[in-house]
Amino acid sequence: MTQIIQRYFDAFNAGDTDAMLDCLSEDVAHHVNEGKIRTGKALFAEFNDHMTRCYKELLTDMVIFVSPDGRRAAAEFVVNGSYLATDEGLPEARGQTYRLPAGSFFDIDEDGLICRVTTYYNLADWVAQVSK
Template identity: 75%
Template sequence: MSARDTIETYFTAFNAGETDKMLDCLADDIAHHVNEGQVREGKEKFAAFNDHMTRCYKEELTDMVIFVNEDGTRAAAEFIVNGTYLATDEGLPEAKGQTYRLPAGSFFSLRDGKITRVVTYYNLADWIRQVSA
């Protein structure tokens, strides 16, 4: 599978809520750099993070643009996060079903067709403003 195919499969699985298919795109030694959080290493920690996110948020990514370098070892994606805040996440405002829309981006490293690193960025202050309004 090409790097572009891997990234497209990863995001298609995200939008479908299919964590197992997302995990299939990852190398066993995945390094997951969470926005404003700690680096989580390994598929088990990635799956636990996704379980937590699924409980607290319902999100769909749109307006996706994917960029891949020539040798397929690095990629990036820019997109819009369209979400609903379902359950209060520790240290964040109370969830009341608020909706939000945020520009975001992810950066990837790949090896042998698998994602070895994913870094996602969005503006947390903007998200807090939207769900606190």
Template identity: 70%
Template sequence: MMQVVTRYFDAFNAGDTDAMLACLTDDVAHHVNEGQVRKGRTAFAEFCAHMSRCYAETLSDIVILSDPSGTRAAAEYVVNGTYLVTDEGLPEAHGQTYQLPAGSFFDIVDRRIARVTTYYNLADWTRQVSA
């Protein structure tokens, strides 16, 4: 089941939202670091469109772990990004770069991702883009 998580991250790094969506269940629950839980592929696609407008990001040093049943997985990675356009409520963007440790947790159902929960240190990101 780790293959679906690997495909998800490969699609993220390729900037291929459609390939990311193909990894998800129709009713995926997307728990973002800050904000409300988004439900469904449409909400996930809208989030991706917003993120692509404001940020250019790739992930490196990805380590994926899963439980023996294959129904849960976790990943640790580094977000390498450029802040492109000011995101509402955040510091002004002017092309700042950042590197941020992050992690995600997944529920896997029928070889698709049913839940994505992502965590990172927003205060660390804010310090980096405000420097």
């Protein structure tokens, strides 16, 4: 199951939402940091469109962990980004760069697709970095 998680992150780093969607089940539950749960590929794609407009990010220092039964996985990584356009409720974007640790957690369904994505990072750290 490491392969589906690696494919997901490779697609993320390539900015390829369609390839990310190929890794997901139709009813994927997307738990975003500091946000509401979005269910389904359409809402996941909508979220990615928004993120692509506001941020340019590259994930590095990736370590992927998979449970022995292959049904759950986690990844730890560093987000290296640029803040491109002001996101509602957040500081004004001026092309600021940021670097922060983050993690994602996954459930994998019986078809080998990701059916839950949960991502965490320290929002206060991010705000401090882009507010300088």
